[in-house]
Amino acid sequence: xxxxxxxxxxxxxxxxxxxxxxxxxxxxxxxxxxxxxxxxxxxxxxxxxxxxxxxxxxxxxxxxxxxxxxxxxxxxxxxxxxxxxxxxxxxxxxxxxxxxxxxxxxxxxxxxxxxxxxxxxxxxxxxxxxxxxxxxxxxxxxxxxxxxxxxxxxxxxxxxxxxxxxxx
Numbered sequence: 001x002x003x004x005x006x007x008x009x010x011x012x013x014x015x016x017x018x019x020x021x022x023x024x025x026x027x028x029x030x031x032x033x034x035x036x037x038x039x040x041x042x043x044x045x046x047x048x049x050x051x052x053x054x055x056x057x058x059x060x061x062x063x064x065x066x067x068x069x070x071x072x073x074x075x076x077x078x079x080x081x082x083x084x085x086x087x088x089x090x091x092x093x094x095x096x097x098x099x100x101x102x103x104x105x106x107x108x109x110x111x112x113x114x115x116x117x118x119x120x121x122x123x124x125x126x127x128x129x130x131x132x133x134x135x136x137x138x139x140x141x142x143x144x145x146x147x148x149x150x151x152x153x154x155x156x157x158x159x160x161x162x163x164x165x166x167x168x
Contacts, residue, residue: 006070008077008140008149010034015136019070028070030144031062034081034136038128047126049114055132059139072145078153081133086151088125099148100141107138 006019012035020026031037041055086098089106106124110131113119119126140146 004073006073006075008075008079008082008137010077010079010081010133010136012036015140017066017070019073028066029062030066030140031059031136034129034132037136038132042128042131045126047114047128047131049111052111052114052131052135055135056139059136060143063139063143066144070144074150075141075146075148076150076152078151082137082149082151083153084130085134085137088130095151097148097150100146103134103138103141107134110134 006017009016009018011033013033014029014036015031015033017028017030018026019028032040037055037058041051041058044051082098083093085103085106086095087093089098089102091098091102109122110124113122113124113126125131137149141149
């Protein structure tokens with residue numbers, strides 16, 4: 001890994017970024033993980049707009065503590081949840097890059113449902129794990145200046161690993 005690159009780990013308990021040489025000193029805690037965000041803010045069914053706003057506030061508060069030297073680096077990630085977000089955003093399994101504008105459009109689709117759009121008009125997952133993962137990725141890319149994320153790792157086999165996001 002070069003000094004101008006970073007790897008995103010979007011985990012259940014914590015969200016972190018590794019940059020530089022990849023040692024422990026180069027890992028930056030970004031925010032709580034998707035499971036923590038989901039349980040704290042997004043467990044109500046149906047989801048309400050205020051739940052999403054509170055989750056975003058928690059993520060933004062955490063991101064304010066991130067040092068400037070990680071902002072805008074070339075971002076990559078291999079967590080299966082990233083492939084799931086890309087697939088739901090409409091990208092195929094072979095896609096190697098997930099642009100920020102595609103993440104933003106997916107976020108807009110997701111928030112339209114709690115704001116009154118009938119869920120039958122969009123097959124967007126509404127479970128807390130998916131919503132929390134999408135919120136984390138969107139806020140990280142937006143606030144830390146990442147124009148895209150390179151999806152590394154194999155695309156095959158990720159469906160079984162992401163059963164939680166598909167309600168299985």
